Amino acid sequence: MARRRLNICMVSDFFYPAMGGVESHLFNNSQCLMQRGHKVVIVTHSNGRRKGVRYMAGGLKVYYLPAVIVYSNASLPTFFCTFPVFRQIFIREQIDIVHGHQAFSTFCHEAILHARSMGLKTVFTDHSLLGFADTSGILLNKLLKFTLSDVQHAICVSHTSKENTVLRAALDPRQVSVVPNAIIADQFRPDPSARDPQRITVVVLSRLVYRKGVDLLVVAVPRICQLCPCVRFVIGGDGPKRIDLEQMRERYMLQDRVELLGSVRAADVPRVLVRGDIFLNTSLTEAFCIAIVEAASCGLLVVSTKVGGITEVLPRNMITFALPEEDSVVEALLEAIGRVGDRSNHPELSPQRFHSHVQRMYSWHNVAKRTERVYYKIADLEEPPLIERFRRYYGCGLVAGKLFCLVAAVDYLLGVVLAWLWPASRIEVARQFAQDTYQHAIGQNLQRHAAHALNRDVRGERGM
Incomplete structure (x- = not known):
């Protein structure tokens, strides 16, 4: 399949400067996807002095949005309040695919809901295992079922995690891929x-x-x-x-x-x-x-x-x-x-x-390659009609299904209102980061430093 450039938005509450496996996965996978020619931006909540828009290594752009942290670095659920800012980011960055990470992340669930209301393709990666008997597990599993009812594909980091996610969200196993984590050895x-x-x-x-x-x-x-x-x-x-x-x-x-x-x-x-x-x-x-x-x-x-x-x-x-x-x-x-x-x-x-x-x-380049296959698999899928989305949500339970349909309907109508108040044509598109120029400049700097070090060593030998 011919490779083409995709604009990808990674969303999670868990990102640097916090430490953990999800944070590492987001950063390293994004870096490798950028090296494969794609544009990647990350959206997370502010953390201490990290606020606004920051650029990290390789030109990785990160939006640190204001949010109230409630527990274990997860933000307070706001349901529809984040829609205006997420819509602005998706349009400014010309996003094709929204990729949410971690079931515990409020930003992840909200971003996927808003992206689907805008007709964008979505992917979800689950990094954790949850039980079925405790109260928190039951509630989170129901929320996960709501989110995954309308995503194009899901990714799990192990086969055990895939089994757990398929059972929790009642998914078709063919819609779930296993892509492990990795490290920079x-x-x-x-x-x-x-x-x-x-x-x-x-x-x-x-x-x-x-x-x-x-x-x-x-x-x-x-x-x-x-x-x-x-x-x-x-x-x-x-x-x-x-x-x-x-x-x-x-x-x-x-x-x-x-x-x-x-x-x-x-x-x-x-x-x-x-x-x-x-x-x-x-x-x-x-x-x-x-x-x-x-x-x-x-x-x-x-x-x-x-x-x-x-x-x-x-x-x-x-x-x-x-x-x-x-x-x-x-x-x-x-x-x-x-x-x-x-x-x-x-x-x-x-x-x-x-x-x-x-x-x-383990190699992040292999992880990025396998993630890229998922993106290409869903990039050209036909967008289902709104009634089909409601049908999927309605199947989430006798009471929960009706509630989820109401949430999806309100979010869709909010999207229509936002499109009327702030048309996409009036939102300035962000300038593309010159990845090739950046890599070329790094190569020139490395050659310059190597030549300088060599000349210094030669002068030192002559002076002996």
């Missing part, structure tokens, strides 16, 4: 000199929330410290559960054995990982978990709870599994400590070998 290289040869260091990098199994971490750390005097823990991340870790460290007087780093910038993650021998992940639910791939690329042996899609991520020689239970986590960690402590008898634990395997398995 060159940024996560082993550095044996950064490790403490006198101790075995266990690294934890995670949001400190219940879903990440911090309660398991709180009870497992003191037991490991008591059983293994040579082990120390380095824990990075922030969240409401951080107070539990601080109290645990004080209660058991482990200030010299447990280091709490707080929030870690994305650029500093490799520096933290290379300090460790073992990476510990205690998540209670996980669709993919980029963190364990980053750790394995840095040469760390991974210990993880056996939940969700984690079993699909790494080969068995790189990871030790545990049940999401205290005793099982401790046993798995003790086994890993024994293997790492006797590394000379376990050549398969070579950090460089781990890095080489990960480099071959």
Whole structure:
């Protein structure tokens, strides 16, 4: 199929400067899609001093919109209030496809609803797993069913995640593709000199929330410290559960054995990982978990709870599994400590070998290529009539279906009013970023710096 340039808008509440797998996926996938010739802009909510329009590496344009944050970096639902600003962005940037990320993101659901009211093609990527029995899961699953009833395609990051999403949203499996996460392996290289040869260091990098199994971490750390005097823990991340870790460290007087780093910038993650021998992940639910791939690329042996899609991520020689239970986590960690402590008898634990395997398995360029296929698949689909959209929403439930039809009807009418008040012809189209000129300028600068360094070295040799 002939490649053509598409204008893509990625939307999510979760983006830099916050840290996490969704944030990494958005940035790196966007960069690779731009390298493949597409235009990509990202829409997210403001974060601290990040407000307005910003340009990031490679000319990636990011809209940081004002929003009220309610919980875990997710914005307050506003239903129709974001329609005017989203419509302005879609028209200004001449967007063809709106791609929403993460079921917990309010911006994602609202952007997809508004895009469909404007007749734009939409894609949704699910990065998490949810249950079916708790109240929050039931409500979010119903919201997800509403959103996915009218998207052209959905993407999941693992086969386990696909099964979960298909069941939660009652989707046709043929409308859901599996595109895994990835990392930039060159940024996560082993550095044996950064490790403490006198101790075995266990690294934890995670949001400190219940879903990440911090309660398991709180009870497992003191037991490991008591059983293994040579082990120390380095824990990075922030969240409401951080107070539990601080109290645990004080209660058991482990200030010299447990280091709490707080929030870690994305650029500093490799520096933290290379300090460790073992990476510990205690998540209670996980669709993919980029963190364990980053750790394995840095040469760390991974210990993880056996939940969700984690079993699909790494080969068995790189990871030790545990049940999401205290005793099982401790046993798995003790086994890993024994293997790492006797590394000379376990050549398969070579950090460089781990890095080489990960480099071959995961690439953002491959992710972008597979995502691009989804875009081309839906780009020329015929737009269904409005009555068909209502039929899809009506099938979401006896009561919810009628409510969803009402929401869609109000949003559609609001779109008509906005088109009358601010016609698309009166909205200024944004200037295109000169990607080719930018890349050419970077190449010239690199050549200039290389020539300058070579001349400096030559002059230094002559002066000797």
